[in-house]
Amino acid sequence: MNYLPFYPIYSVDFLGSFLMLLLSFATFGYARRLRREHKKSVLFIYLFGLSTAFVAFSISRSIGHMLRFIFIYAGVPEWWKSLAPISGSLNSACFITIAALSFVYASVQHVIALVRSDAEKLRKAKEELEKTNQKLRELYQTLEDKVRQRTQELLASESKFRRLFESSGEAIFFCDSQGRISDINPSGVNLLGFNSKDELIGQPMVNFFAEKKDWQDYVRITCQNGFIKDFETKLVTKNGQEKYVIITAHATKKSSGCKIGFEGIAKDITSYRKMTEKLIYSEKMASLGQLASGIAHEINTPLSIILGYAQMLKKDFKNDKDVFEELSIIESQAEVCKKIVSDLLSFARSSDKSSIRKILVNDCILQTVDIIRHTFEKDGIKFLIELSDDLPCIEADPDKLRQVFLNLLNNSRDAVGKDGLIFIRTFLKEDSIVIEFGDNGSGIPSDIKDKIFDPFFTTKPPRKGTGLGLSVSYGIIQDHKGKLEVFSPPERDYHLSLNLKTVFVITLPIFR
Template sequence: MHKKSTITRITTWIAGVLAVSVALILPLGYFVVSYQYMVGSLETEAEVNAIIISQVISANPMMWRYEQLRLEELLARRSESIHREARRILDPQNRLIAENVHPLKHPLLKRAYPLLDAGECVATLEISRSLHSLMVRTGLVALLGGSIGCILFITLRVLPIRAVIRAEKSLREANEFLNKVMESTTNAISVVDREGKIILMNRRSSEISGYSTGALIGQPISILFPADRFSPVNEHFGEIMTQGVAVSQFEAVMVRKDGRMMNMECGVAPLSQEDETVSMVLSAEDITERKRAEGELKTTQMQLLQQEKMASIGQLAAGVAHEINNPMGFISSNLCTLDKYTDRFCEFIRYQSEALAGSRTAEEVAEKKNHLKLDRITTDVKQLIHESLDGAERVKKIVQNLKSFSRLDEAELKYADINECLESTVNIVWNELKYKATLNRDLGAIPQTKCYPQQLNQVFMNLLVNAAHAIEKQGEITVRTWREDGFIHVSVSDTGCGIPEKIRDRIFEPFYTTKEVGKGTGLGLSISYDIVKKHNGEILVESEAGRGTTFTVRIPVAS
């Protein structure tokens, strides 16, 4: 209201000044211009008449004074004018010689012009005009100017007020619309000035924070964030103020009035005035429940991945058991042999003890040694121990690979050698491969990368087992690794039956399988696809029915 009254006073003053100016300047200007025109025309008229009469005087310098009728005729000849005039010829003593007079109303405008004879002034021509009509016209113009001034005053007085009223109405409607927009959104919206203080907020902000709107207006925005977690948010605010560029979404933790922490997804945009950022808009969405659901989903995915691992290991159990039984078999056999050899060594040691006691001769000891074949046994023992240690190492390696493969994955990324991951996986599935295919390795020089190695082992195992299952009798499986364009490539190729084109687009769908019941869960390739996507990579498939299939995994080299 104060602003409106100020505008009213200003517009009234301006309108009054303009109205008075028009009312005064219009008639005054008209009078001045018309008066100047009348003066000019009167002087011209006097000059022309003076020239004509001077010619008469020059023609009869002695008697012209007595030609009154002729002079009056000359004075009357020029009187055909829009102005009524009084014309007189006066001698140097100001006595009337001739005249042509019309009744004139005062005030009068007079002009005199000398009549010359041989360069000497012998009389004066005086012409008078009435200013009465000019004054009347000036009055009419003044009346017109006053009317225009009144109209101008009313116009300038009323229209700005109407414009102000319309502007206030538009502003009020815009504010109401803005408030409706701010209140209709499910996001908490706050406007923050350059000092980081809250100057505007919607009801959702109050609901999420637990503070009333009045309690937060004028408070620093940092009151809504934990002190130890405000720095990243403050960095975004600083970036907005210095660069004036909107910050894409980022996550932050907000603390409620009651101290409860809430996960928020925030976005910040600048509000500029004359190319200068004057404030910021903070939009925050409560994602606490979503984060909790994501955590539960992640746990479920991990459980599903672990179940798939266990299912895969279950399918490979017989082969793994066979791989363990082979070395355990010859270790057991070697231990039995070593047990017999130990008995012979013990018998020979006892025989030597008797020889030392004097009851046996050296020849008898040598004969006993030959009889027990100790020289051959000594050589054989080393070989048996070496074979047993080698078998134990093989069992240890298989168990370690199984343990590493079957355990729950670490929550954090770590550096790993993809070639080592492949070798570990091959050791686990070797029994599935060796009877069906010849395994060709072409492992290139690739750098270590940050990844989830156990999850990638799951991918490689699925691809290798599928390759073996695709080969009916005997074929080849080729594993290649190489680096190209910042990506690590791992390809598994087989010479099996291939994948029909009509089902090629469905092989990554969950629970889709072409295997017999009990031989596949339908989750292997689906989980593999998700794992590769989790590594920001992709898994490609090329297949030709009857000739084989190649799966290629591409993951970026991450540091």
């Protein structure tokens, strides 16, 4: 029997099986490479699976066909009969797998389309995010630039404020809601008499108000209006000095009970206030001087007539004791009036200046002290005299200066009573000679200190003084182009160390 009647057909079948193997493996290799290059591609994964199934199908069919020809050609066709069912089942299984994969392709295509759609959406979303991110970066950069610019402006403003705060000549202060000082500039530290800001931080502001009522008014007005403007008050420094200030402040916070924090500026007007008071006083004294001069001249004539007639009548009634004594009383009282008129004329600066000449102030002081030393020392009053040796001569009326010195010494004696101390010192200060008269008496009450130079003002009991001593002295010193001031209590540490309560300071110019 001839098993190869169709040898050419079998040759083609054998060669086709071999080519099927070759092409399937080539397809499998290509699909595998694509899958490696595109690991996340669903299509290439599908093609790789399909090519794998084709390889399995080609192996099953092609090798089966080739083995059949080999077995037949070798004369053992029965072997093929044993392998034929296995080869057929493998072919069927591979064909079914390929068919199944072919049917799945449409679903895979749909999935791929959905995936592509989602990928496109993701791409667009990514582009939008990138655009948004770019805008955010631009906004962030702009914001960063603005923040940097604002920070620089803030730093510049803070630096400007700090320079203004530190270098301002006015006192600038900040207080918390409890009224305690939280910050203050160097001018404020100097105003209150402290050495450093740390000594003031945390101290209640009310402690520096001389009048507690002023503090209450200050808090009330600031609480009601949120600010206070040109509030004039008196502050007390660390060493007890009083400073007149004008405060302008704003509330920084309001809460229940009007417990507020505030920031303000205090302007020291002490010098201005004293200058104003001196100007007012000078004007008042000038007016009083004119009035006193007119009164003195008007009284002097009838007073001289009264005194003359009293003296004439005393001669006529010298043998009548009662009348003589009464006339003596009239004469003595007329002399007192004449002395008052003379003081009024001196106060009015109507004295003759022909006696002005070059003198040494120290000589005038020693001459005056020699006159009253014995009387004063009988009462236990001691003198502490410190006269500078380098004082030049000045042009002045020595009698008038001795009158001023005597008035001041008598006032000191009345103040100290017995067993007291009277201090006298002279020294040179720039182009002036300074003369100080002090005592450790009772001092001058603050409520009358501004009145002691007023004419006829006196604290002495009746018939103990006319109230013209200091006013006349003030006029004499002014007539010499000088200045007469009183300090009670004294401001200088040296005076305080001597326990002085009152110091009169005379300043006389060297060149008039």
